[in-house]
Amino acid sequence: MMMMMKNPIVLVACMLLLSSLTVMASQSVFGPDECCFNFISHPLPKKRVVSYKYTDKLCPMEGVLFTMLNRAKLCANPSTEWVKNIIKIKDEAQARNASLHS
Structure with missing residues (x-):
């Protein structure tokens, strides 16, 4: 039994x-959909950058993925000064747009 x-x-x-x-x-x-394995070395034209996002924490390298006007996606090093500058400009523009629409 x-x-x-x-x-x-x-x-x-x-x-x-x-x-x-x-x-x-x-x-x-x-795993993550988009990771950066190589970074673009030259600064991007700020006016051609549509948006950005940080890569997933599971990616082997921390990166920023910029989406351009032509829909191209380019990886950049988030610790580079020109990358920080573009992120700051995009964040400020988004904050201005949010305050205008509320």
């Missing part, structure tokens, strides 16, 4: 372990 009770418990435990391993493996397969 006791042997019959152990089999379903072992089976359930194995299923739980297998499902949790599957979830963990799928999380590593579905």
Whole structure:
């Protein structure tokens, strides 16, 4: 009688372990969508930058992804002074637009 009770418990435990391993493996397969591996070295024209976003923390290198007027996406080093300047200008413009529309 006791042997019959152990089999379903072992089976359930194995299923739980297998499902949790599957979830963990799928999380590593579905990593960040956009990472930077090379940075553009020359300053971008501020007026041609539409938007920016920081790369995901799971990326191997921290970067800023600029979207340009022509929809090109360019990676830049966030610690570079010209990159900080563009981010500051874009943030100020967004704050001005938000205050105008509220």
